[in-house]
Amino acid sequence: MKFEGKVIKYGDNVDTDVIIPARYLNTSDKKELSAHCMEDPDADFTKKVQAGDIMVAGFNFGCGSSREHAPIAIKESGISLVIAKSFARIFYRNSINIGLAILECPEAVDAIEDGHTVEADLDKGVITDKTTGKEFKTEPFPEFIQNIITNGGLVESIKNGSFK
């Protein structure tokens, strides 16, 4: 899987309450959720985000609640991939399960700046900052996680028998 997009960058500890505040959790409508994505820390997010954009952030991205609304809101907003220095573990699992692509790479996060254009190859674990030309290597997912992703998430993997 390959992605290319413009970077929107945030700092450390982006929590699930700022990704999608609880006051909007009375809906499961993906469009409605994405309309409020990141609105507290960045009121312009929904206006500036374009389909395919890549979110880049610091340590402990997605900390807090187990709500799947958080990765769903990000995915539905048009973000194709989140690159962070590290992810909170429930967010990490939820992203895989609902089909939001994520990558961990502290070096890339330090070097990539807001507005840069970035290309990422998930299979090879290679991130390229096309604005600066710098390339970063990261660990690709273990095979069984790649299988969940390529099968379209955990529910589909169970249905088609590929998750045992």
Added chain:
Amino acid sequence: MCRDFCDEKEVTNFYDVGQMGIEHALLPEKGLVVCGDAVIGADSHTCTYGALGAFSTGIGSTDMACGMATGKTWFKVPSAIKFELKGSLNKYVTGKDVILHIIGMIGVDGALYRSMEFTGEGLHNLSVSDRLCMANMAIEAGAKNGIFEVDEKTLEYVKEHSKREPKVYKADDDAEYDETYVIDLSEIKPTVAFPHLPENTHTVDEIDEIKIDQVVIGSCTNGRLEDLEIAAEIMQGKKVAKNVRAIIIPATQKIYLEAMEKGYLKTFIEAGAVVSTPTCGPCLGGHMGILAEGERAVATTNRNFVGRMGHVDSEIYLASPAVAAASAITGKISEAKEVM
């Protein structure tokens, strides 16, 4: 939708209004978790049950649905950090102060992907309620789970609440740990986490005057009987400060009833606090105490993220029930000894 699903699937442990409570207070109370269980729950604070010597962790709803459908899930075996507890807590210092101290020390991602193991002779001096509070906030250090070594107190609690047979696991003698911290419980002071992260901790004796608008005593972290008991002891015969809303939320119907029978609710109401039926309510900005712009709350809840309890420009200070109760009386962040 939940009622229909539970009817259709003949779910036994469905607790509707009238029987319900905050999940992580209710499940141990109902005896649904015992030592040795492997528990997943679609709420991040599912790590609470580690207090009973269970492996217990939060997951999302897709993982939960798949776990319910297949009886299986996947885990990466975490490495562990050991917290060796010694000594015992001083009066009006609780498990909440210990876990806030620990999160302040290691940070909100200090235990990321890892297991927090609590052991040591000091553990025996902590009540099960204190342990539940501490394990509850393991997630606030990024941990996969927090787990307490099982002792007599755990077994007594489990026996009292459940008919199921506990299974006791112990750490191997040659177990390897990423890190080991020795924590002297007698040195822990009343601790508060400032906005907007649980790691922004300060001891109450070192802070300047911080005026508050609201106090919340409740939640899956601190809505148990012992929490209400300590708050009632501190608020007994006193009045909530002018311009402060004090909201008390027993975590389950049983706790609510017991707090009524023991006179705690009378104490709260006479002090000018309001008492709610069990709810997560204000903890996640749901209802019952949503903060307005610029307002400050002292809360016994577990997260103080931006906008968590209401307006983006409101502030949450996380504290123990003792600190929260004392603060309700003085109208500023205070420790119990200031009002006793």
